[in-house]
Amino acid sequence: MKRRNFIQKTALTGSALTMGSSLAYASNSLVENAAPHKFNLKYAPHLGMFKELAGEDIIDQINFMADQGFTAFEDNGMMGRDVAMQTKMGETLAKRGMTMGVFVVDKGGNMANTLAAGKQEHLDIFLDGCKRAVEVAKRVNAKWMTVVPGGYERRLPIGVQDGNVIEALKRGAEILEPHGLVMVLEPLSDSPDLYLQNSDQTYMICKGVDSPSCKILYDIYHLQKTEGHLIHNMDLTWDEIAYIQIGDNPGRKEPTTGEINYKNVFKWIHEKGFDGVLGMEHGNSKSGKAGEQAVIDAYKEVDSFM
Template identity: 45%
Template sequence: MITSRRHLLAAGAAASMTLGLSAAPGQASNAARFSLAFAPHEGSFASRGGLIEQIAYAADQGFTAWEDNTARDRPVAQQEQMAKALAQRNMTMGVFVASMPKWGQSRPWLGSDDGSEREAFLADIAASVEVAKRLNATCITVVPGFLAPKVPVDIQTARIIDLMRRAGDIAAPHNLVLVIEPLNTLTDHPGVYLQTIAQGYAVARGVNSPAVKILADLYHAQIQAGNLIPTLEACWSEIAYLQFGDNPGRKEPTSGEINYHTIVRWLRAHSFTGVIGMEHGNSLSGREGEERLVAAYREIDRS
């Protein structure tokens, strides 16, 4: 079965590469455009060159969006260059991260008794607004820190809801949406505060603002709780952005256990038109892996 699937994916990649002839800057791609706004990131097509070359290559394969978690930390000139490249190819900018947690230190504790980290977080949100304007982004990822020791979780939740209300008030006048991202604690991020989509739903409903919604990363969700489609169904009113990645391994769809064909059919049935971040690696190295990546997304896009 593995050999058969890889043969199918390789055939799909060859067909995609045939369509994916290079287009001049500012022109439409010759590749068939994906019907959903799948968003690669720097590294998805590393063999094709640097950031701008990878954006061009992605457009030539029919991708209509781009994602860059680290965009906030890039020099202003590079942010402007990226925005120009995306505009030339008529591509939508996906998320970037507003405030990166200190993973090795398990901070910040946004629900702790000390409010200084909450104020620093709000300063990061204000600075990220300017980055979003530069990039023409509409959604910004927020990771609401780690669990604070010795503080009841319900008290932390109340404090984080209050904090996200204040953050939403910063974002709302600029028509920006802060998407809070639940992360798994079993494989990648032990100790984070926000661990499930359902928990994110409780926070978002508590905030009750169009400027604060959920980023549903299905790789994290599968590891932490599973039951993906019923969870999406229950929490859909508060979900503004999705990310794909298969499990185990966090590679492209069809490489693991998640049935992304069914997920895509569910999204179509719910008329989802937002960006879907491709926040994962490639299961194969080099150009073979890049071609398999494109073929895998072609396969699920036909679902």
């Protein structure tokens, strides 16, 4: 190769490399400096939802959620984490300006230690869980915690079961109320043996307890399955709803994957002036990074109701 041609080729190659490097740097900078998306509502992802994009580290996952524009977070298993991790998570949420959503009061599984039975040992387990939940809530700056009363006590009339549940929840409210904490009762569709399954029933229980520390967790996925008429039933029970959870049906995956018109439902919730948390308690319809990005994109789509 002639020296002149070699110099020209080298110069062109160097320019191309420099240009490529500059473009790559600019591209990375744009990604890193991109402003978080501004959602209209406080959607709350959970750990594991973005682990392919964010990595396995809990704090990295929370920071990733904030970087995407999510302003809340929920963690059902918070009470099972060690104190150091709870504290670190609380500090990270505060630093990122994120609202802590629900964690589950540790009273055993959804069917266990049923409050409907009126048994002292079940009540004691529940009240102990409420006491320990107060300390956890302080570490992570939480306000709401999920309570599932347990299964039916088939040997008792339903009115007696209702009375037992109300009295137990009154005792729990006595523990939580001085701290400004709220247990949110979640009606579920998982089993016909569960005591709490419908929004009107939960509304009645909350009215019976008559405390600002006992409200409804309206899980749209579960209540689409058990009763439907989502907007109508939310409107009927609205004054007792303190927390909302999300999942499309069938499949319990992100919005846009099932039958629920989430854009319309979210528009209605926004117009009601709801400023609480909407927990993303569902799985991802697709695996891997592409599936995680699909969840983010789905929320941008259904939140575009303005």
